[in-house]
Amino acid sequence: MPEPPRPPRSWTRALRGIVQRELPLDHLLPDQEPAYVASWVYVFGVVAIAALVWVIASGVILAFFGPQWWHVSPQGHFVNSIHFWSVQLFFVFMVLHLWGQYFGATWRDGRAPTWMVGVVVFLVSIITAFTGYLSQQNFASQWIAINAKDGINSTGAGAFFNVLNFGQMYGLHVMLLPILVTTLVAVHLVQVRRRGVVRPIDPGRS
Amino acid sequence: MAPYDLVRELALALAAVLVLVLVLAAALSSPDVPAVTVQSWAQHAPVDLVSTATSELQGTTLSSAYGPPYTAPGEEAADAVGITPEEVPDSVQTLGPLAPQLWAGIHLPIHPAWSDVLHPLVLASVGNPALRQAVVAYRRAPAATRRRWLVAFQAQLGSARMVRGQLVVRPAQDGPLPLMMETLLTVARSGGLDALLTQSGHFYQTDYTGPLLFLGDGGYLPALAQSQHLLGDQWGMMNETGRYPGQAWLWLYTMWYQIPPYSTAGNADLLVVLTMGLLTTLLLLVPFLPGLRDIPRWVPIYRLIWREHYRDEAARRRPRPGPG
Numbered sequence: 408m409p410e411p412p413r414p415p416r417s418w419t420r421a422l423r424g425i426v427q428r429e430l431p432l433d434h435l436l437p438d439q440e441p442a443y444v445a446s447w448v449y450v451f452g453v454v455a456i457a458a459l460v461w462v463i464a465s466g467v468i469l470a471f472f473g474p475q476w477w478h479v480s481p482q483g484h485f486v487n488s489i490h491f492w493s494v495q496l497f498f499v500f501m502v503l504h505l506w507g508q509y510f511g512a513t514w515r516d517g518r519a520p521t522w523m524v525g526v527v528v529f530l531v532s533i534i535t536a537f538t539g540y541l542s543q544q545n546f547a548s549q550w551i552a553i554n555a556k557d558g559i560n561s562t563g564a565g566a567f568f569n570v571l572n573f574g575q576m577y578g579l580h581v582m583l584l585p586i587l588v589t590t591l592v593a594v595h596l597v598q599v600r601r602r603g604v605v606r607p608i609d610p611g612r613s
Numbered sequence: 614m615a616p617y618d619l620v621r622e623l624a625l626a627l628a629a630v631l632v633l634v635l636v637l638a639a640a641l642s643s644p645d646v647p648a649v650t651v652q653s654w655a656q657h658a659p660v661d662l663v664s665t666a667t668s669e670l671q672g673t674t675l676s677s678a679y680g681p682p683y684t685a686p687g688e689e690a691a692d693a694v695g696i697t698p699e700e701v702p703d704s705v706q707t708l709g710p711l712a713p714q715l716w717a718g719i720h721l722p723i724h725p726a727w728s729d730v731l732h733p734l735v736l737a738s739v740g741n742p743a744l745r746q747a748v749v750a751y752r753r754a755p756a757a758t759r760r761r762w763l764v765a766f767q768a769q770l771g772s773a774r775m776v777r778g779q780l781v782v783r784p785a786q787d788g789p790l791p792l793m794m795e796t797l798l799t800v801a802r803s804g805g806l807d808a809l810l811t812q813s814g815h816f817y818q819t820d821y822t823g824p825l826l827f828l829g830d831g832g833y834l835p836a837l838a839q840s841q842h843l844l845g846d847q848w849g850m851m852n853e854t855g856r857y858p859g860q861a862w863l864w865l866y867t868m869w870y871q872i873p874p875y876s877t878a879g880n881a882d883l884l885v886v887l888t889m890g891l892l893t894t895l896l897l898l899v900p901f902l903p904g905l906r907d908i909p910r911w912v913p914i915y916r917l918i919w920r921e922h923y924r925d926e927a928a929r930r931r932p933r934p935g936p937g
Contacts, residue, residue: 509909545646545648573820
């Protein structure tokens with residue numbers, strides 16, 4: 408029987424093949440996990456993501472009404488309070504997640520890139536929060552800008568990253584950095600789902 | 614393997630965190646201490662503002678003498694009053710041959726004497742011939758003469774007082790400075806200097822480099838910061854105005870500033886940045902670093918993390934009693 412004609416080469420088909428091979432849907436959204444995933448430590452990652460969702464949601468509202476709104480509107484101040492406390496909780500949960508992952512040595516079995524992306528998420532989050540503090544247009548943002556400039560200037564980066572320039576800091580805070588944080592968190596999640604959750608440390612193994 | 618509902622977990626997490634956030638927001642609100650204006654500075658610390666403006670004319674304030682990215686070290690003082698750059702301490706930080714602040718160069722040029730003092734006075738002199746003459750006389754005077762006037766005026770500010778809204782300074786050989794500074798203070802107290810400092814020649818502007826550097830050159834803003842525990846030696850980087858939590862995640866960054874040699878080093882900022890850069894690199898490379906990657910095995914917190922797993926494993930390995 409003659410062989411069916413081979414379909415023409417397709418980048419789309421190749422990409423679909425890679426995705427299906429590397430991250431099939433039942434890996435991306437499994438309905439089963441190893442029994443040890445029931446540990447309380449695994450909660451910190453998902454609550455950090457939950458806090459990030461509320462940071463972004465409240466941030467979108469603040470950005471929609473403009474940087475002056477929350478200073479003059481009680482509703483705006485309440486939304487700012489949601490943003491403020493979401494950020495605080497985000498960092499608390501993220502740090503607990505980091506310590507949990509460290510003491511579980513969860514970079515084992517080929518998961519070093521997952522750890523590294525997580526560290527970068529942490530760093531970018533700090534920078535994002537920093538630009539947020541600079542965007543407040545109040546006494547705190549004035550003081551932070553005046554003092555932070557010296558550390559940044561000492562590295563030479565101050566010539567290009569001007570903490571005294573509200574427009575630059577605000578643009579970074581409401582658009583560029585949130586896109587970066589969200590993208591990195593998505594990559595981090597895909598990495599976790601690809602490899603699955605690392606097995607517990609075997610005390611008998613070196 | 615056991616059933617696990619990731620989506621429900623996320624939904625529960627979203628709900629729980631939202632409730633927590635709403636409770637915190639409703640109960641505790643969030644900090645918002647209003648921004649300091651040059652007007653409030655002029656009203657609450659007028660002598661400090663005038664002293665700062667005088668130092669701007671001398672080119673000896675922090676921002677005037679800063680160095681890159683704002684100025685060439687000492688150039689403002691040399692232009693203003695003929696002081697050599699070596700006489701004016703700058704804010705350039707280096708570590709041996711490492712001088713990234715210098716390498717980056719001047720990309721945000723400022724001229725505080727002009728932008729903070731002389732230009733506002735030129736604008737204010739419209740319709741004020743006496744002031745116009747004073748400013749012209751100042752700008753035309755030789756550098757040495759300006760230096761003499763400024764030193765004499767600055768020396769009298771220690772005993773200056775406000776009398777019925779007017780700055781009163783003892784007479785001295787200070788040329789046109791008393792009229793210039795009295796006018797500058799009047800403009801500042803009216804709120805006009807805030808507007809003039811943000812003037813950039815463009816209708817829209819969002820860059821507050823000039824006015825923020827001017828505020829930072831004075832003593833008023835740091836005094837307010839001290840009252841809010843925001844100074845460096847108060848662990849201020851971690852703190853927030855009022856009794857709110859600040860950026861607690863900066864605890865390690867600010868800790869270095871409290872201990873020698875960082876606490877007394879002129880290049881402390883560069884030292885701290887390099888130290889934190891090294892530690893951050895180590896954190897990033899933990900999976901590859903012997904010792905650091907082994908600590909979790911040595912410190913058995915993992916037994917707490919997977920407590921139930923180890924208990925089940927131990928139960929599985931226990932020999933079962935035989936029949937009979």
